[in-house]
Amino acid sequence: MESDDGVHFPGQGSVVVDNLPGEHRVGRPYVVKQGGRYRMFFGKGTEETPYQLAYAESEDRYSWIRCDDKLGLATSETGWDSQMMTYPAVVSTENDTYMFYNGNDYGKAGFGCAKLIVW
Numbered sequence: 001m002e003s004d005d006g007v008h009f010p011g012q013g014s015v016v017v018d019n020l021p022g023e024h025r026v027g028r029p030y031v032v033k034q035g036g037r038y039r040m041f042f043g044k045g046t047e048e049t050p051y052q053l054a055y056a057e058s059e060d061r062y063s064w065i066r067c068d069d070k071l072g073l074a075t076s077e078t079g080w081d082s083q084m085m086t087y088p089a090v091v092s093t094e095n096d097t098y099m100f101y102n103g104n105d106y107g108k109a110g111f112g113c114a115k116l117i118v119w
Contacts, residue, residue, distance in 0.1 A: 016064045017056050022046040026054070030090040031061075034097055034116070040064060041071075041099055043086040051086030053101060073099075073114055080110035090116070 001013025017040065019026050029042040038061050044054040055071040056064040076082045081103035089100045097116040103109045 016058075016062065017042075017066060020044070020066070022048075025051070028087050030088055030099075032090050032092055032097060034092070041088040041090055043088065044068075045086075050084040051106075053085045053088055080104055081112055085112075 001009050003009045017026070017029075023044050023046055025043070025045040027043055029040050031038055031040045033039075038058040040056040040058070042054050042056075043051045045051040052075070053071055053073055054066070054068045056066050057070075058064045073085070075085055081101075083104045084106070085101050085103060086106065087102045091098050091100070099114045099116055100111055101114070102111050
């Protein structure tokens with residue numbers, strides 16, 4: 001949903017990114033405009049899988065396409081982010097864009113920083 005002032009919102013909005021089958025926890029989206037398109041980074045999870053990072057793209061901010069495989073960032077084989085990656089926070093500087101994210105146990109084991117590359 002949209003708001004003119006960031007305080008008052010209409011009673012309802014529309015779904016812009018659908019959950020994939022089995023997903024029931026999707027959230028904490030961060031949207032940045034990069035390389036002429038909008039990029040959304042968010043967390044996803046199922047009953048069987050802990051949170052993982054997800055990704056979607058849009059040219060107009062209204063129609064989004066899930067492209068999780070384009071993210072290019074997966075859990076490690078061992079260590080602080082071997083089971084879970086969630087709660088992305090994206091920060092852009094003049095030259096680069098970085099994504100901070102929590103690892104295992106919602107960040108209890110640590111958090112990471114990945115430099116995003118325009119593709």
